[in-house]
Amino acid sequence: MHKLEFNFGELSFNKFFPFFILIDPNLSIQGIGKSLAKIAPQIQITDSFFNHFSIVRPYLEELSYTTLVENQNQLIILKLKNDEIVLRGQLESLDQNLLFVGTPWFVSMEQVLDRKLTIHDFALNDPLLDLLHVLNNQNNTTQELKESLITIKEQSKRLENKSEELKRLSLVASTNENGVLFTKPDGTIFWCNEAYMKLTGFSKEDVIGKTPIEVGRTEFTDRESLRTMAELFFEGSIFDLEIVHAKKDGTYFWTRTKGQPIVDSFGNVTEYFAIIEDITLKKHYEESLKKEKEKYSSIIANMNLGLVEVDQNENIILANNSFCKMSGYTQEELIGRNAPKLLKIDAENKELNTRIENRKQGISDTYELNVINKNGEKRHLLISGAPNYGINGEVVGSIGIHLDITDQKKQEEQLYLLSLIAEKNLNGVLVCDKIGRIEWANSSFLEMTGYSLNELIGQYPGALLNGPETNPETLEYLKNCIIEGLPFSCEIKHYTKYGEKQWVSINGQSLYNKENEIIKSFAIIENITSRKELEELREELLESLAVSNKELEDYAHIVSHDLKSPLRSIHSLLSWIKEDNDKEFSPQTLSYFSMIENKVEKMDYLIEGILTYAKIDKIHITNEKIDSNEIIENIIQIIDIPENAQVVINNKLPIIRGDRFRVQQLFQNLISNAINHNDKAQCLIEIDCKESNENYIFTIKDNGPGISKEQQQGIFTIFQSYSKDEKSTGLGLSIVKKVVESYQGEIWIESELTKGTTFFIKLNK
Template identity: 55%
Template sequence: MSGLGLYFNEESFNRLFPFYFQLSPDFRILNFGKSLAKVCPDLEKENLFTDFFEIVRPHIKTISLEEIIKNSDQHILLKYSKTELLLRGQFEQTGDSLLFVGSPWFTSMSEVIDRKLTFEDFAHNDALLDLLHVLNNAENTSKELKELLLTINTQKNQLKKDKEELNRLSYVASANKNGVVFTKLDGSIFWCNDAFLALTGYSKSEIIGRTPIELGRTMDTDKEEIKKMIDSFYAGKSFEVELLHARKNSTPFWSRVKAQPITDSQGNAMQYFAMLEDISLKKRYDESLEIEKEKYRGIIANMNLGLLEVDLNDKILMANQSFLDMSGYAIEEMVGHKASGLFLTQESKKILQSKDRLRSEGISDSYEMNVKDKNNEDKTWLISGAPNYDVQGNLIGSIGIHLDITDQKEQEQQLYLLSLIAEKNINAVIICDPSGNIEWANTSFLKMSGYTENEILGKKPGKLLQGADSNNETVTYMSEQIAKGLPFNCELVNYSKNKEKYWVRIQGQALYDKNGVIIKFFAIEEDITAWKVLEEQKENLISDLAKTNKELEDYAQIVSHDLKSPLRSINSLISWIKEENEKDFDEQTMKYFSLIEHKVEKMDHLIEGILTYSKIDKEVSKGENVNTNDIVKGIIDMIHVPEHIKVTINNPLPIIKADRFRIQQLFQNLIGNAVNYIDKESGLVEIACEEFSSHYVFSVADNGVGMAKEIHSKIFETFKAYTTSKHSTGLGLSIVKKIVLFYKGEIWLDSEEGKGTTFFVKLKK
């Protein structure tokens, strides 16, 4: 490789070896790579190497410069003491300093994710990426590539001073079993190793001066991969592609091509080098592996048992559909999370710790576990757990097969409770065989039915107890449920031995053995005769009350109509008298007529208020979406607001579920009251609302006359008016409170004489 010039700056060195560090002769850290800084966050320049790192392999009794140089021809395994991270690589002496070039030793992609590393944190040629994608031969290839790049980078800094380093790089590239080529910026090859010749079948003279595209393209080569190569090449970027590569003898092979620009001190590309690897065997292996994986993936996905895979840190890697159905979670809600944090109770976590110890020893077993599903419901799972290994035989986690046995456990508990009920219960209890014949009954049943034990054994309960008034639909329902082996719950008329009729509430259920076969039926009968009598009386009272309320409502309608009719006549007569005798009446008489008109108007308002008050909780609520902001604005436009009074809405009011008419009545009374009782030259009414998690609190505030504290609790009483205002009927606030109570809300006020009043209304969302 005489005359070849390779140039590296710190940026390109970092791209090639992002996990390097450089040591001074006294083992102080002089510099380290950008990605090493991410996985070793406590590392700083001038730190002592031995304070942070331990040489795990090979074993070195005393760490010294001589010992490390002596082992520089082999891989070194380091452990970062702060996080137990393992680094593997090689030391090389560069002048007075030592250079370590390597990469982390990860066994799963989750470790990369946990340390917040991305693809850009690794050199594009780093074999660790291939290892994480389960490529069997990636480790050897990555090792050779790193050695090659390490040699290239070392020679970049010392090429002008040390010709021996250049020869070393040439030797490594030449000896590499993968094909290596160097190209100019126009893409023409100016050097290749023997492995490249062997892979392609060309001679060196047939290769030099031609481009890799010319030599490698076939009719079946993926055009997108070729375009990716060309675009990256002319952009001065590294790239990695897998494509079908040509041979001279026209027999193509699958190849992986990794390429990297060689830059000058300004970062400009000067040359390109590429490595060509034959991956035909790997491709065939991957295809076979994918077929097998797809086959087992289908089996796992469709199996009735829940399958869960976790790593050594209990983080979920995979779950099948049955497990998702059992747990209630979606797959994206579980992957990457700790299983113990999602499902286990504190007691179960202790059990899991003992199981983790068994897995670490390679032991499989089965056990029951109390868990919580996504809905926080208690479940019992039967779990068969086994250790999980990678292709190298290293323990990487565990796999569990899960069966939900909640129903079975509940049934066991029910059987235990039933045994207590049968023994202690004051209600009647009977147990029947699978054919429905009575095998046992408690004392309460015998007392309730009037039969003796000998008279009931071997008989069917229906034939003994049912009669003319026993509802046929209920009897059919019980028979169908029993035939299906399902629980039943109903009320039925039974007859005692002496033909006395009594009501019972019956609860029954089938009992199963471990194979799901019905072995018994049991039923509990509660005598509800007295309750039925009371229920019938209650229904009669409700019916009578409904009839009375309807009559009162009709009466209120009639009375309001009959009272309003003469009031309208009186009002018309007064108007006619005033019009016909306007010049004959003196001022005092006209005042009397005005007073009569006001009283008539007040009487009309009072009648309307009584009618409204009586109908508030009688009408069916529509339950529509009501925009209270629009309701309040409409009221402000509708009512008479004197010019000296300003009515404002302080913040947007919400949309609530209610009846529009009732809400309008509520706010119209509150806002109308506020306007009517302002005695200031500059009046102000402010409407606002505050939202809480389950309710809203509306407020209507004024700067009017206010009220004394001793009447605060009385103002909502019907027909109670604590003002001399001509507008007061004593019903406005009573109507407001009745509407609020209709919606199960609350109303209260804050008021002070001379300063004003604020009413608060709390309504549920």
Template identity: 35%
Template sequence: MSKNEIDILKKALVREREARKQAEKILEEKSRELYTLSRKLKHDLNETTSELKGVFDNLVDAYVLMDIKGNVLKMNDTATTLFGYNPENEKINVVKLIYKEDMAYAMQSFSQLVKNGAFSDYQARVNTKNNGVRSVHINASIIKNEEGKPIGAQGIVRDITQQLANALKLEEQQKQLTAIVNNSSLGIVLTQYGKIIQTNKAFEEMLSYSKKELQEKEVQDISLAEDYSVSRGLMEALNKGEIDNFSVNKRYVKNDKTTIWARTNVAAVRDKKGAIKYQVALVEDISEDLKLEKERKQLILDLERKNRDLNDFAHIVSHDLKSPLRGMDTLINWIQEDYASAFDEKAKDTFRMLLNKVDKMDSLIDGILKYSSIDKTDKGNENVNLQELVTSVIDILHIPKNVLVNIKNPLPNIKGDTSRLQQLFQNLLNNAINAIDKEKGLVYVDFEDNKTHWKFSISDNGKGIAEVYTKKIFEIFESLGDKDTSTGIGLSIVKKIVEFYDGDIWVTSKVGKGTTFHFTLKK
């Protein structure tokens, strides 16, 4: 080997050593990188496993892992709480959890799971250790090995017991609401910005439209044009949130183009932000009510006119009757004076009877005037001291010496018209005094304070009234007293005054024992 060849070989060996060192250096760097990467992957894997475990343990829904035979291998905390079992401490098969009546359905669903690899929206009942029977919703899938053979299954289980109970309760409430709406005598309409969304049977019958026909219309289509402008303004205020409800009387156009008057109450249905979602209207047909109200007003006007006419007639008749009565009274007195010496006692008695008849006729005319004018006078707002008023009435009455009139309790002050109240007590006291047929006559005035009325009573121990006459005596021109002196108007005037003050009057009596007149006056 020549020197030149030896030099070339040496150089080659030097290059080979340098190349080996370079390769070893590269290999060392790559090994270091690989080690660092390996450590990082292991850390990331542990971190990911920890994160997955956290997700598994904190899953809101229950998670169940089982083998292909149904033996539970794993449950998360939610599943353990739901079922009451822990597979780490006890063996459990899903068959034990299936509700007996749902067994066939469960087996059929499990076969479908194995065949199709997954199912969703499975709903059934399960037995739990502590919570009784629960309703659950399950989404499940099959777990397979590398060869594609099913080796287990996993499922997400959600407890829907309360959800189903709430849905059932809501359904029942909806049925009740539907029954109320459908059987309501009021028309009910649901609208959205003027468009009719829903109606009930009463509203459909009210306007003679079908539900479908109404749902194709707007409120404007069934409203009379001149009335709609008013309700439209209120509806705009409702939509703007200025008001939450309103009531309006308006006319609706029926299917046959006739109209009805209806009272419409509209309320807003708003969302959580206060925006309008719907408007609900309750509609009541008031056409007949308005007709009756119109007739009532006309009847009142007619009655007022007739009362005025009767009152005028009473005054005219009394004037026309009293003039000849005064003339008769004067002539009789003149005859008695001028021919006193020519008449015997029988003739004088006849003239006295004639004058009594004239006086009775005069009293009768006065009574008719008083009777006809009672409801023409304002009830009055005087503060009347009844104690003083009744005392003064007693003082002016002719009371025989054998009769005692006594006010049992101090009488109250009441609001009213003094003259009317004086008429009332004077007539009743006079009747009581005239009814006395005992050697010792007693008349009592008493009262009670009721919630809304004063209750008075005037009692006597006189001859009494037979029960058959106790109601008849309040009728005009009916009298049980002396037909020659009694006009039969006094008690009818009393009754009219009592009713004028929103009270009642009645009588209790026993023949031979006495009579009590009871009456009330509104406070």
């Protein structure tokens, strides 16, 4: 989950905490709430904090910035010097400063009115507002009681019998809903009303003759509060405090206890009465409210969601920084503007109009909405909206929390598309959890295996699908790859639900979250049974072909030997006949003999070429470093080059890797062809090479007759010859092509009739 963060300006912050104080490390005041400034106008920015405030609670031996920092996250009670105002709250760090957030503690409405404070000077969520209402009611009650007591006093002057006076007073106290006690000057109780006994569970016998402290004290009662009450009592002063009071069953409840002395005409205290009000619910409410405030403050402080407050006309009143970033507008550009118009929402948008009406009816809800920000970008927002209430409980607008889910919506669309692709894939698709248990399979996989989805979910594929011929090493490989989060690719035999054996190809990998933790894995399973059967058949055919090739090769050697032997004999016999009968044969006969010799030589070249072509991919290939420059120069030395022909090496040729015999065959055939088929008075063959990161490209260029476009397609075909030379066998370029292909290279030509031909040979490094 993303970290939440709120950013408030001073105006917005004052709405929640109008009595705050901002203190820097030098204990100088850097800011105060608007309501605190109103009741203490003597405080100036940069004044020393301790010049205006003293700390009542907790007790601090040393008044310094460090001790204040150490007392964060607990109740702090401040007293404004030269005034009776008490502030209750807590300290929080804010960058290098300390922020005191709290509220004043007034015990009567007179204190509020004397300082010209109104309800608008308090935060709307401040429990003190409720407390002041309670105080006002209690003051009214106390005033009424005082008036009753005055009446009783006046009556007591007219009545000589004091018991009659107490009787009448007891009638007044008895009708009070709160507990009422009367004590003697020494503090012992001599009367209590029914409400007090109902609140505490004590009987009159449990109470009469004891002091209120003896009756009400518990282990949870604050000793300091007891001491304060006792001191005020024996001073004959009024007291009003909140304190825990015991019940007979051992439990306790929170009370607001107000005491009032009764004096005679000489001002001497003759009796004391106290009103005990049960404020347990109020205390629980205050505690709950405090927790809610703390939680709300924490949410505000860490919130990175967009917060917007609008009035009944949808005009923006408040917007936080996150919403500014989300919308692209500044706060100045947002405040006072109509939200739907600013975000280019259609006025007829039924979704939004329904939500606006819901707010007016006091209904909260969540919905999604498409908007356009300041930059013209379409954004998709998730909005949680709630009505905003005024001080009198009426709906005055609404508050919305906005989350930009544009990226999530795109991901949802992509995931939906991927799920469609996966479902419609002809191959099986499996999705497993991080330890390899199946979570989902597409219909192709179900059809492939015969299992239903319910039968597959939660199962390990290996345990469910393996069988007698399943390779255990491949299973272990898959298991390790999934656990370690590695991609995997293999072929394995598995078995369908009905025991049918299948060859499958499995390719897959793990999926990670943003914390780089494995969350799932997926695999694509292809049924390759038919392909495997073909491969097995191919292997059988290859083995059979290898045997046949060996037999053919042996046969070729035998045939070539048997053919070459009579050819050599024929050539020798022709030579002997010509030598022995040189003068007896006519010129025509001698020309016939020459033709026979030429045919015999061509036949010999043809047999030799066939053997060479057949042996190219049969002989052992060495892979050594070869100086191609040296190879070309050796070829130039050993082949027959006419006086009108010239072979030129244009630059230093590279050192390549290969088989020396094959490389020599390659270049010798090309150079010989270029010389033998040249029709120019001056024959020129140019050899060059260009090198790249991946390969070498050699060129053999001649200035011969050229090759037509039609003939270029077939020049590398075996026995195909376009030369008029009787000795041409049509095998030379076929041998060249076969050598190049044995090195996974390429060969092609560029040629134009009468202007020559260039052969290109690409050999990989």
